[in-house]
Amino acid sequence: MESAADKANQPRRTSVWLEGKPAARGRKSERSDHPTGLDRDRIISVSVRLLDAEGPAKFSMRRLAAELGVTAMSLYWYVDTKDDLLELALDSVFSEIGTSDDKHEADYADGTVDPGSDWRDDLRALAGSYRALLVRHPWVSALVGKFLNIGPHSMEFSAAVLRVMRRTGLPPHGQTGALASVFQFVYGFGTIEGHFVQRCAEAGMTQDQYYRDAMGRMSEQQEYRGRFDQSEEMTEARGADTVEEMRERDFTFALELLVAGIEAMRTRG
Structure with missing residues (x-):
């Protein structure tokens, strides 16, 4: 024994x-x-x-x-x-995340950056694919933090992200921070979104039905009234008809803020 x-x-x-x-x-x-x-x-x-x-x-x-x-x-x-x-x-x-970046292979093979390549589009695509993965498989969020993620498909995704970051023009010491800002944001956004979608499914309701039901109940409670009014104003300012449209606009705007931040830091040198 x-x-x-x-x-x-x-x-x-x-x-x-x-x-x-x-x-x-x-x-x-x-x-x-x-x-x-x-x-x-x-x-x-x-x-x-x-x-x-x-x-x-x-x-x-x-x-x-x-x-x-x-x-x-x-x-x-x-x-x-x-x-x-x-x-x-x-x-x-x-493996569900598309990471093909062959057209830029020469750009990063020697550590140089091709000024004609658009790293922004590639970064948006990778961020969107990662978000979709987290929503499609809500259990992924917890396991990503538990394991080393050094399997072939995980490593391919990591390599694709690093390749894009090298093409941003940021100095090496800034690339890891930019990577963290973008993909930690996507991780959090996708995790919350995935849990919400799952909660709606378990309740047998669409996302819009669940949202309207929750907002309706909150509006009836006096202690939530003031905060609810502010939330309602922000919701109207989004100008979207559905929960998914609101969320899509939020994600797109937030990601553009991060892209703009990378551009600003690159210019600052």
């Missing part, structure tokens, strides 16, 4: 991608009684579907096995732990 001291002396697992076998499609074994028609890709795909539907709190190997029609032990032919599977699922959805 393994002692507590033996466990303490074992190296801590930091990432499935550092275990030396993340790309394998299953464990090698002389046994042949593992389920047919099952591979790691299918397991990851169903895991993503369950996480979308129920979130990480309800996710379990037993629940996943039932969905696949196999025993829970069968899954351990393909992954060592539940965390490994969550990390694989997290990286798999990052």
Whole structure:
């Protein structure tokens, strides 16, 4: 039996991608009684579907096995732990972000910047794709902070972001700050948006119905009346008809503020 001291002396697992076998499609074994028609890709795909539907709190190997029609032990032919599977699922959805930037490959290969390339459009596209990912898969927000995010798709996204930042013309010491300002903003915006969309779905209401219901209830409460009036004025100033339109305008304007800030800092030198 393994002692507590033996466990303490074992190296801590930091990432499935550092275990030396993340790309394998299953464990090698002389046994042949593992389920047919099952591979790691299918397991990851169903895991993503369950996480979308129920979130990480309800996710379990037993629940996943039932969905696949196999025993829970069968899954351990393909992954060592539940965390490994969550990390694989997290990286798999990052493949949904378009990161193609081949046309600028020469721009950053030698560290120079092509003055004719428009980094702004690429930054907007990456920010928008990341936001959409966070809304489409609300569980991603929590897992991004839990794992190292060094899988191939996550690293491809990170590399694409860094390439765009190098083309902004900011000095190296300013590029990391610009990256943080843009993508921490997108992370927060997309996380809140994703949770709101999920809450509306769970309530069986559209976003507009939920918003009107909440605002109506607040307006009836005296203690919220003053603040509600101010909020109502700002809502009217947005000039949008739906919650999604209001949110889209807010996101676009905020992102443009950040782009303008990068341009201003670049000019300042």
